[in-house]
Amino acid sequence: MTLGKQKRPLIIGHRGAKGEAPENTLASFALAVEQGANALELDIHLTVDGEIVVCHDPLINRTTNGEGAIANLTAAELKSLDAGGWFDPRYAGERIPLLEEVLAAVPAGVMLNIEVKCPYSGRLQERLVELLERYDRLGSVVLSSFHHKVLLALKQANPRLQVGLLYRGNFVQHRKIAEISGMEVYALHPYFTMVDAEDVADAVEHGYKIFSFTVNDPEQMRRVAELGVTGIGTDFPARLKEVLDSM
Ligand code: G3P
């Protein structure tokens, strides 16, 4: 089977090109774009001094040479750490990026999927909106979270934000999750084993984007692409590009 009348899905670089570079660093995002990613997924937390930084875990222990909780550290303290050497000595000197640095570095045509990993707060909302407005990103960013109440609070505070629901469960109709969420939902982010063609078609027909995560096996990439999803998250953007180019 080929993609046929299905639209080619977006290649979403998960934490950049997580499989080949230290996740959530500028080097990882640059590599993903170089490999053909048309969108980037990244994770955010709020520092103790109200800055938004890009990191997956709430603790810095796994992905830097420091330790502690981001919520207890300042942006300056976090910027002093090495966020690349743990992955490969070639990447020593990479830093935890500020969200602002990512917004400044990533080309305007590359969509951003910003996953909110920290709790909701007024400071988070204000800083996020300030940055997205300054970089003219309100229309090309989707804010996602497994914690739908965080998205609801963000959306209530600023209806212009585009939000996407992350989830791992299986449902008869995935779009129902959006319909019961109590807010206008831009995208659904189902785990890739949980979707079938009928379900994807139903959601797309009702106006939802479907961004499925995280697909690294070429056979599965092909299967998920054939379902008609809007985008596929992967740790290996070059591999996904090769699969899509062959369809
Ligand atoms: O894109 C969804 C995916 O990033 C969610 O899982 O743990 O990689 O943030 P995680």
Ligand code: CA
């Ligand atoms: Ca994520």
